Amino acid sequence: MSDHHGTHRDVHRAHRLGGLLSREPSVVATGVEVLASALADQAVPVEAVDWRPPPAGTEAALAAVLGAPGHAEANARAVRRMVTARPHLVDVRPARDVLGLEPGTFLHAGPPLEWGRASGPMRGALIGAMLLEGLAETPRGAERRLERGAAVFEPCHHHAAVGPMAGVVSPSMWMLVVEDAEHGGTSYCSLNEGLGKVLRYGAYGPEVIERLAWMGEVLGPALREAVRRHGPVDLMSLIAQALQMGDELHNRNRAATSLLLRELAPALAAAEEVPRARAAEALAFAAGNDHFFLNAGMAAAKACADAARGVPGSSLVVAMARNGTDFGIQVSGTGDRWFTGPAGVPDGLYLGAYGPDDANPDIGDSAITETAGMGGFALAAAPAIVRFVGGEVPDAVAATQRMYEITLAEHPVLQIPLLSFRGTPVGVDVARVVRTGILPVIDTGIAGREPGTGQVGAGLVEPPANVFTDALHALAETV
Amino acid sequence: MRDWVEVRRGGYHDSVTLMRVSRRLSERPGVAGAMVAMGTGLNREMFGRMGFAVPDEAGPDDLVVAIRVEDEGPGGAGLAEAGEALEGLLREASRPPAREGLLGAPAPARTTGSAAARGEATVALLSVPGPHVLPEAMDALDAGLNVMIFSDNVPVAQEIALKEAAARRGLIVMGPDCGTAVVGGAGLGFANAVRPGPVGVVAASGTGAQQLMCLLDAAGAGVSHVLGVGGRDLSPEVSGRSALAALAALDADPATELIVLVSKPPAPQVLDLIREAARRLDTPVVFALPLPGEDDLTRAAEKALRALGRPVPVWPRWTSPRGAAPVSGRALRGLFAGGTLRDEAEMIARDALGRELEARGHRFTDFGDDAYTRGRAHPMIDPTLRLEALRAEAADGGCGVLLLDVVLGHGAEPDPAAALAPAVAAALRDRSDLAVVVSLCGTPADPQDRDRQAVALCEAGADVFASNAQAARHALTLVDGPIAEGTPR
Numbered sequence: 001m002s003d004h005h006g007t008h009r010d011v012h013r014a015h016r017l018g019g020l021l022s023r024e025p026s027v028v029a030t031g032v033e034v035l036a037s038a039l040a041d042q043a044v045p046v047e048a049v050d051w052r053p054p055p056a057g058t059e060a061a062l063a064a065v066l067g068a069p070g071h072a073e074a075n076a077r078a079v080r081r082m083v084t085a086r087p088h089l090v091d092v093r094p095a096r097d098v099l100g101l102e103p104g105t106f107l108h109a110g111p112p113l114e115w116g117r118a119s120g121p122m123r124g125a126l127i128g129a130m131l132l133e134g135l136a137e138t139p140r141g142a143e144r145r146l147e148r149g150a151a152v153f154e155p156c157h158h159h160a161a162v163g164p165m166a167g168v169v170s171p172s173m174w175m176l177v178v179e180d181a182e183h184g185g186t187s188y189c190s191l192n193e194g195l196g197k198v199l200r201y202g203a204y205g206p207e208v209i210e211r212l213a214w215m216g217e218v219l220g221p222a223l224r225e226a227v228r229r230h231g232p233v234d235l236m237s238l239i240a241q242a243l244q245m246g247d248e249l250h251n252r253n254r255a256a257t258s259l260l261l262r263e264l265a266p267a268l269a270a271a272e273e274v275p276r277a278r279a280a281e282a283l284a285f286a287a288g289n290d291h292f293f294l295n296a297g298m299a300a301a302k303a304c305a306d307a308a309r310g311v312p313g314s315s316l317v318v319a320m321a322r323n324g325t326d327f328g329i330q331v332s333g334t335g336d337r338w339f340t341g342p343a344g345v346p347d348g349l350y351l352g353a354y355g356p357d358d359a360n361p362d363i364g365d366s367a368i369t370e371t372a373g374m375g376g377f378a379l380a381a382a383p384a385i386v387r388f389v390g391g392e393v394p395d396a397v398a399a400t401q402r403m404y405e406i407t408l409a410e411h412p413v414l415q416i417p418l419l420s421f422r423g424t425p426v427g428v429d430v431a432r433v434v435r436t437g438i439l440p441v442i443d444t445g446i447a448g449r450e451p452g453t454g455q456v457g458a459g460l461v462e463p464p465a466n467v468f469t470d471a472l473h474a475l476a477e478t479v
Numbered sequence: 480m481r482d483w484v485e486v487r488r489g490g491y492h493d494s495v496t497l498m499r500v501s502r503r504l505s506e507r508p509g510v511a512g513a514m515v516a517m518g519t520g521l522n523r524e525m526f527g528r529m530g531f532a533v534p535d536e537a538g539p540d541d542l543v544v545a546i547r548v549e550d551e552g553p554g555g556a557g558l559a560e561a562g563e564a565l566e567g568l569l570r571e572a573s574r575p576p577a578r579e580g581l582l583g584a585p586a587p588a589r590t591t592g593s594a595a596a597r598g599e600a601t602v603a604l605l606s607v608p609g610p611h612v613l614p615e616a617m618d619a620l621d622a623g624l625n626v627m628i629f630s631d632n633v634p635v636a637q638e639i640a641l642k643e644a645a646a647r648r649g650l651i652v653m654g655p656d657c658g659t660a661v662v663g664g665a666g667l668g669f670a671n672a673v674r675p676g677p678v679g680v681v682a683a684s685g686t687g688a689q690q691l692m693c694l695l696d697a698a699g700a701g702v703s704h705v706l707g708v709g710g711r712d713l714s715p716e717v718s719g720r721s722a723l724a725a726l727a728a729l730d731a732d733p734a735t736e737l738i739v740l741v742s743k744p745p746a747p748q749v750l751d752l753i754r755e756a757a758r759r760l761d762t763p764v765v766f767a768l769p770l771p772g773e774d775d776l777t778r779a780a781e782k783a784l785r786a787l788g789r790p791v792p793v794w795p796r797w798t799s800p801r802g803a804a805p806v807s808g809r810a811l812r813g814l815f816a817g818g819t820l821r822d823e824a825e826m827i828a829r830d831a832l833g834r835e836l837e838a839r840g841h842r843f844t845d846f847g848d849d850a851y852t853r854g855r856a857h858p859m860i861d862p863t864l865r866l867e868a869l870r871a872e873a874a875d876g877g878c879g880v881l882l883l884d885v886v887l888g889h890g891a892e893p894d895p896a897a898a899l900a901p902a903v904a905a906a907l908r909d910r911s912d913l914a915v916v917v918s919l920c921g922t923p924a925d926p927q928d929r930d931r932q933a934v935a936l937c938e939a940g941a942d943v944f945a946s947n948a949q950a951a952r953h954a955l956t957l958v959d960g961p962i963a964e965g966t967p968r
Contacts, residue, residue: 017651017724019566020601020625021704021732025665028594028624030615031606034860035629035668038889039604041926042672044665047594050587051607051615059610066614067640072621073488398586405589435614436589 054435058469061476065315065431068479074313078332079408079427082308082316082372086181087300088232092224094216096171098188099159104135107156109167109365110323111338115146119324121202121360124451125166126153128204132212133170139204139452157319157330161188162302162365164294165200165447166324173212174220178235178299183307189299191215191223194289196454200364201447203454222282226268233263235300239374240413242293243424248382249297250366250375251443251458256293261286298365301372308332308427313479315472316408317428320371320440320463324363324447327463331430331471333478339471341464346444348459360449362461367442373411373426376441376460377403381416381424385443399441400425406432406440430475433468480511480547483558484531486518487542497542500568504546507564509557512547515565570599570623592618600624604667605654609633612655616641620648627707628654629668631849635716638709642720651724657707658685661692668707669859671888672924676701678783679735679762681725683713683742686817686847686886687776689920690947691741691767693929694780696922697945698792703734710818713745719753726753730760739783741767741776743819769822771830776823777948795945797937806912809879810840811958812872813951814865816858820884820918821845824951831955840877841958844868859891866902873906873913880914881906882954884947885936887921887929894927896935904939914957915941918950 029036030049039046054062065071095101106129108122118126127142130151136142145151156163163169167190175188193211197203227233238259245255261283268279286292305318314332321328328340343361350356369375379386380400383393397418403425404410410423428440439462446457497515504513512529516522518537526533531545544565548557588594591603595618603619605612609632619626626645633655645652653660659682660667664675671689673696680702682688692702706729708721722740729735738760740753745768757764763786767779774782781791811828815821825843828836845851846858846865858865865883872878885895903915917936921929933943944950 016649016731017625017728018601018623018649019563020651020662021728021734023601023663025602025663026598026600027665027667028588028591028598028600028603028619029606030591030594030603031629035604035606035890039665039667042665042889045598045600047598047600048587049591049594049615050589051591052589053608053611063610063613063634063637066617067637067644069644072617401585405593431614432590432592438589 052437054437055469058434058472061473062431062434064476064479065472068313071313071315071479074311074333075316075408075429078308078311078314078316081183081311082304082427083409083411083413084182085185085236085304085307087178087187087235087303088181089176089227089235089296089299090179090232091177092174092220092227093177094171094220095169095173095175095190098175098177099161099169101169101171103133103171104151105171106151106153107159107161107163107167107169108153108323109156109163109165109363110321111326111328111340112155113153113323113325115149117325119360119363120449120451120453121363121447122166122168122324124202124204124453125168125199126151127451128199128208128212129168129170131204131209133172155321155323156365157321158336159188160186160302160306162298162368163190163200164192164298164366165364165445166202167365168199172216174216174223176296176299178296178303179232180303180307181232185303185306187299187302187306189295189302191219192289192292192295194285195291198454201445201454202360202451204452218278219282219285222268222271222274222278223264225271225273226264229271230264230267233260235296236413238263238293239297239300240415243374243378243381243414244417246382246384248375248378248385248443250294250369251445252290252382252385253293253297254290256297257286257290260293260296294366297374298368301368301374304372305368310335313475315430315475317371317430320367320428320442321365322362322367324360327362327467329463329467329471331475333475334471337474339467339474341466344461344464346446346457346459346461348444348446348457350446350457351455354448354456358448358453358456360447362444363447364444366444370440370442371428373407373414373424376443377407377426378414378416378424379441379443380418383418402438403441405436406438430468430471434472437465439463439465480549481558482531483544483546483562484533485544486534486537487544500565503568504561504565507561509548510546510561511549513561514545516543517541518543590618591615592622595619595622595624602627602662602667604629606630609655613637613641616652617644620644620650623648623650625650626652626654627657627660627667628652628709629657630654631656635711635714638711638717639720642717646720646724651706651721651728653707653721654709656711657709659688659705660707661702661705663704666889669886669888669890670705671696671920671922672926673922674699674701675703675734677703677734677736677787679703679729679732679738680705681722681729681738681740682707683710683722683745684819686884686920687741687743687767687819689817689886689888690776690820691739691780693920693922694777694794694946695783697795698780698784698789700784700787700789703732704729710743713742713749713753715746715749719749722753723756726756726760726764730762735762737783737786738762738764739767739779740764741779741819743822744768744770769819769826771826775827775948777946794949795933796949797933797943799937799940799942801907801940806879807959809912809958810842810877811880811882811954812841812878813843813882814868814872815843815845815884816847816865817884817886817920818845818847820920820947823947824882827948827951828955831952832959859886862892862895862898866898869902869906873910879912880916880954880957882916882918882950884918884920885932887919887925887927887932889926891927896932900935900939903936903941907940914954916950916954916957917941917943918947919943919945920947
């Protein structure tokens with residue numbers, strides 16, 4: 001201890017210039033090939049970069065953002081908050097109570113939207129929500145009232161919530177309540193309705209409304225009792241296990257659903273407040289729906305992403321969401337501002353006789369899973385869905401590996417066995433997206449264009465490139 | 480027992496990684512205790528129990544490094560070694576595993592940052608267009624890599640920002656517009672294959688550094704490292720930020736016994752700053768500057784050799800048997816690829832002939848200047864423009880001597896004599912009154928083989944010199960008679 005200062009200096013002396021003059025030289029070469037090959041000729045280890053120029057006009061903004069002192073630290077801090085969040089499922093409650101939703105107010109997926117620009121499935125879901133809430137007798141009546149501006153709608157993301165596909169939340173729907181045990185945030189997501197003709201895909205027929213009513217009367221209360229009896233459910237732990245069991249937590253949730261059921265079933269069975277018949281109904285419904293966990297996973301991802309919000313100077317993406325018309329992102333260093341562009345039509349496979357002509361542009365808040373390092377970013381972990389969404393296993397591995405180029409970290413908890421347990425790429429960096437031109441890979445369902453159709457397929461989609469350049473320019477103005 | 484405690488802001492690693500690092504560090508011989516952990520409350524208690532004093536400001540987001548070594552001899556080698564081991568362990572911990580997974584090698588990295596994450600590089604060599612340099616350079620610095628920026632056209636404000644960022648991280652930015660560096664025996668950019676030796680070079684001039692390293696190699700001395708700093712480093716704006724870092728690094732380098740600083744003409748106030756810093760070093764510093772009253776590169780090399788107690792050789796030269804009979808009073812035309820070699824030749828000419836060089840028709844052109852390289856390769860890679868000029872000058876009856884430089888080494892043309900020797904022969908064929916003098920900067924170990932190049936040029940009729948200063952003086956005797964030979968400056 002006596003010689004503290006001196007020894008400190010000695011250690012640093014030995015490491016001057018990071019050991020440049022004492023270690024074996026090894027070079028990263030970015031740019032003209034002849035310089036890299038001159039090194040290879042000298043038998044010096046070289047890692048050559050496949051560099052390509054970013055879009056013209058972005059040089060100054062990139063230099064401003066990346067040259068700002070503290071930028072790297074801001075990004076490290078933001079992504080560290082994202083990956084250290086500990087989302088727990090703590091309760092299940094009606095939206096009217098937990099979000100304070102008034103009658104005639106609805107939440108929807110994606111960036112802000114008005115009725116006039118709403119796509120078919122978004123309109124269908126809003127019509128269904130009007131019917132569910134008893135604000136209209138018929139679909140035509142609901143549509144006319146919506147056209148006249150009888151309802152208020154706001155993005156789920158503005159209420160710490162996320163909604164799959166159309167993401168419509170009405171006051172009587174029950175919400176999963178997720179708390180971040182590390183950073184203290186709370187996030188919400190509705191209950192999953194299953195597949196086929198469902199509200200989130202824009203269907204609003206009688207069976208859809210009946211199912212939603214049953215979810216409000218039976219499923220929601222049963223889950224509430226189960227969760228309260230069980231105590232907080234560690235969702236990150238379930239997600240990590242499910243990832244190693246072949247889920248990527250966006251288009252495949254089969255393992256996660258099973259794990260969640262295994263976790264809650266004893267508590268549900270023991271809940272005296274829930275009649276046995278209702279407990280059995282609830283268990284059967286959840287067990288019959290491979291996507292039952294999706295909404296819990298989305299709320300967990302939302303909690304992780306929200307933990308990373310509001311770090312000045314950080315270029316980390318904290319939301320990617322679509323409303324069926326626009327694709328929008330939010331960035332840690334630019335507050336609640338949305339950067340939007342036209343939503344693309346997914347590339348994928350179609351159910352039955354449906355084809356690309358039936359597809360609506362991309363829709364849903366579920367890209368929050370990709371935002372937090374799951375979904376398309378974890379494709380290599382889910383060989384079972386690879387053929388469904390993008391070809392052969394090597395394509396899935398390549399997709400995940402490509403995402404490491406645009407992310408700030410590797411997830412310390414979410415590990416991919418096929419990649420020697422390497423963490424999933426997590427934390428999309430706006431600057432890296434602009435620099436490389438590599439866009440995030442998003443797994444998605446495909447909704448029918450016409451209101452009332454429901455799901456027509458599933459596949460992959462990319463955001464419009466302009467949302468990242470726009471966000472970069474906005475961030476450059478803040479530094 | 481000696482302790483080393485350091486707090487690293489934002490140096491996050493997960494706890495399992497850090498426990499493994501701590502364990503492997505503790506297992507090293509001579510290490511009595513080690514803990515590397517984030518500064519959480521629980522960990523701070525553990526540090527306290529181990530008897531380490533952790534500064535109050537260390538919080539849960541900060542990495543705390545604490546190492547205790549057993550008593551040892553002077554110099555703190557035990558701690559230094561443990562520190563080095565720590566860096567290695569942390570680097571290893573943050574690196575993705577297995578380069579090649581089950582499904583083959585991943586695609587090439589797309590940014591300097593992701594390439595840096597894949598390996599254990601010590602330096603990034605950037606040659607992307609100037610406006611795109613900053614993101615790549617910041618990537619490298621953030622990954623703990625030094626940077627050599629070969630590119631030019633980097634805004635000066637960005638150069639300063641990068642050099643300040645490097646200083647904060649204890650790293651160096653060589654460049655922008657840095658053509659030459661040699662670190663640990665690896666030539667970066669344009670560099671000659673020289674033997675290892677005691678001389679460290681700090682260079683704000685690429686060809687100046689090459690001339691020095693080749694002369695030192697010819698003298699059997701060789702270099703430890705050559706750290707380029709970029710042509711603008713000694714400007715008033717940049718104020719020698721990298722030159723000062725390079726001097727300090729070479730001063731601390733055990734292999735470097737003497738430092739030579741070579742530069743294009745620096746800003747006077749910056750030169751004062753550098754001289755002042757050089758005086759404070761333990762290692763002697765010799766200056767080679769193309770300024771009146773300063774040592775040219777050859778004399779600086781000679782001075783360095785004498786200071787090291789080594790003999791000064793007769794510098795290699797190859798004299799053509801052609802025996803041209805140049806006519807006194809005709810003009811000397813210097814066609815250079817190296818800016819510093821051009822400047823040096825002009826300075827020698829002015830010293831010998833006084834100020835009225837232009838009036839006598841003497842001209843010294845640098846084809847490596849931006850005016851000639853915009854939109855095309857450097858003349859050390861593409862000789863076309865200079866060969867055209869050679870033909871044009873030979874056709875000018877007023878021209879008596881052509882002075883050319885040829886710079887060899889990694890990154891340069893694979894066989895410059897292949898194009899130049901026939902052009903020289905053609906120029907001399909019909910002009911018995913014309914002479915060609917070549918300053919040949921290279922070593923026998925260069926990929927182009929200096930001696931083979933020299934013989935080819937000599938056979939074409941040129942007088943060839945390894946010393947640029949000697950080549951310039953020889954050329955002057957051919958246009959202005961023996962008055963210039965050995966003229967004291």
